[in-house]
Amino acid sequence: MISGLALIDKPQGWTSHDVVARLRKVAGTRRVGHAGTLDPMATGLLLIGINSATKLLTFLVGEDKTYFATIRLGASTITDDKESDVLVYGDETKIAELNEAAIEHALEQFRGDIMQVPSSVSAIKVDGERAYAKVRSGNEVKLAARAVEIKTFKIIKPVGLTEQDGHKYFDIEVQVDCSSGTYIRALARDLGAALGVGGHLTGLRRTRIGNYKIEQAQELEGLTEETLSVLDISIAAKQQFEIRNLSDQEVIDLRHGKRLKASGEGAQPFAGIDADGKLVAMLTVSGKDLKSLVVFGVES
Numbered sequence: 001m002i003s004g005l006a007l008i009d010k011p012q013g014w015t016s017h018d019v020v021a022r023l024r025k026v027a028g029t030r031r032v033g034h035a036g037t038l039d040p041m042a043t044g045l046l047l048i049g050i051n052s053a054t055k056l057l058t059f060l061v062g063e064d065k066t067y068f069a070t071i072r073l074g075a076s077t078i079t080d081d082k083e084s085d086v087l088v089y090g091d092e093t094k095i096a097e098l099n100e101a102a103i104e105h106a107l108e109q110f111r112g113d114i115m116q117v118p119s120s121v122s123a124i125k126v127d128g129e130r131a132y133a134k135v136r137s138g139n140e141v142k143l144a145a146r147a148v149e150i151k152t153f154k155i156i157k158p159v160g161l162t163e164q165d166g167h168k169y170f171d172i173e174v175q176v177d178c179s180s181g182t183y184i185r186a187l188a189r190d191l192g193a194a195l196g197v198g199g200h201l202t203g204l205r206r207t208r209i210g211n212y213k214i215e216q217a218q219e220l221e222g223l224t225e226e227t228l229s230v231l232d233i234s235i236a237a238k239q240q241f242e243i244r245n246l247s248d249q250e251v252i253d254l255r256h257g258k259r260l261k262a263s264g265e266g267a268q269p270f271a272g273i274d275a276d277g278k279l280v281a282m283l284t285v286s287g288k289d290l291k292s293l294v295v296f297g298v299e300s
Contacts, residue, residue: 002027003051004230009217010038013238014083014097023048025088026228032165036180036209040171041083044206045214053233059269060240061281062180063210064151069176069201071188073098074169076198080119080185089167090197098170098195100158106194110153110187114144119185152177153187171202210240233296236280243273244278244290254281260287269293 010019016037024032027050035047035057044067049057074095078084111238160216160223176184185201207214218229231239242265250260251274262285272281272292281292 001051002029002225002228002230003053004232004286005053005056005236006048006049006050006228006230006258007212007217008046009214009219010043011220013249014044014171014220015040016046019046019048019220022223023050023228026223026225027051033057035063036065038206039081039185039204041081041201042204045202045209045212045217046206047209047212052296053236055296056233056237056282058294063240064149064177064179065182065206065210066208067176067178067184068115068156068173068205068207069184070171070173070203071191071199072169072171072202073103073192073195073199074190074197075167075200076192077200079200080183080189081201081204085192090192090216092168094195094197095168095170096161098161098197100155100172103158103191103195104155105296106191107153109194110191113147113149116148116183116186116190117145118143118183119189126201146181148182149179150182150187151178151179170197173182175204178210185218198222212239225287234277237279237282238273238277241282242266242270244270244283246272246274248275250289251280254292254295256284257292259286259291262288262290265290 006023008019010016016034020032020034022029029051031051031054033049033054035049038044038046047057047060048218055099074090076087078087154175155172156175157173162169164169176187184204188199188201244265253260253274267285269282269284271279272283274280279296281295283290284293
């Protein structure tokens with residue numbers, strides 16, 4: 001039985017649910033989930049938990065991420081990306097005056113700890129319904145700003161002025177290192193607003209989630225049960241989390257629901273590893289003790 005963390009390079013046009021459905025067929029199990037969605041337009045790294053590794057996904061969804069994106073300055077769209085109609089085109093004189101220095105100056109306000117209003121077509125629930133569903137039904141949605149951290153937001157290639165269908169734009173390619181919950185579409189929207197010309201996303205690729213990188217990922221095309229490669233859950237946990245080496249008695253105690261004595265660990269979740277290098281539990285500090293957040297079966 002296949003069990004572990006699969007790193008998949010999601011192709012454009014696929015939803016994250018599509019990838020999960022495909023992996024269920026490949027792995028021959030319903031116990032498949034993902035850690036953090038990607039829009040159909042986006043490509044790149046998607047973490048897929050299979051069987052016992054689904055328990056690890058809870059601790060991976062909040063990891064920071066790296067994206068490479070193409071932002072088109074000069075028009076605002078309904079969905080803040082190229083997948084919908086243009087709401088308004090920017091003034092062509094202002095667009096023609098754009099340059100790398102001016103854009104770099106505008107980028108400064110979006111670095112560090114900022115408050116970001118998510119895209120109205122996000123998956124955030126409003127009164128029990130997804131925001132994007134409300135928008136598609138013709139309702140106006142206003143989401144509250146939320147705190148995010150933008151560690152890197154830099155131009156890696158100023159593509160420059162371009163023209164399409166009689167309209168002028170200024171395209172840039174950027175790298176974004178950010179906290180979980182950041183909307184890159186919203187960054188494109190807000191950068192365009194700051195420059196007074198509007199902006200939206202035309203390309204997006206995720207290359208990192210925590211310590212997992214796109215170089216480790218497999219493509220979906222031609223993937224079979226025989227060719228599917230997964231990280232053993234213990235290896236996957238040790239790649240991402242700090243570890244606590246457990247004695248045999250501590251392993252027994254954890255499996256019987258007991259707490260352990262803390263010994264200077266941080267409060268963040270970390271991996272409890274037995275003498276054989278196997279993942280036993282995800283742990284956190286609670287007062288002077290360590291408590292388990294989830295305990296993995298012996299078969300894991």
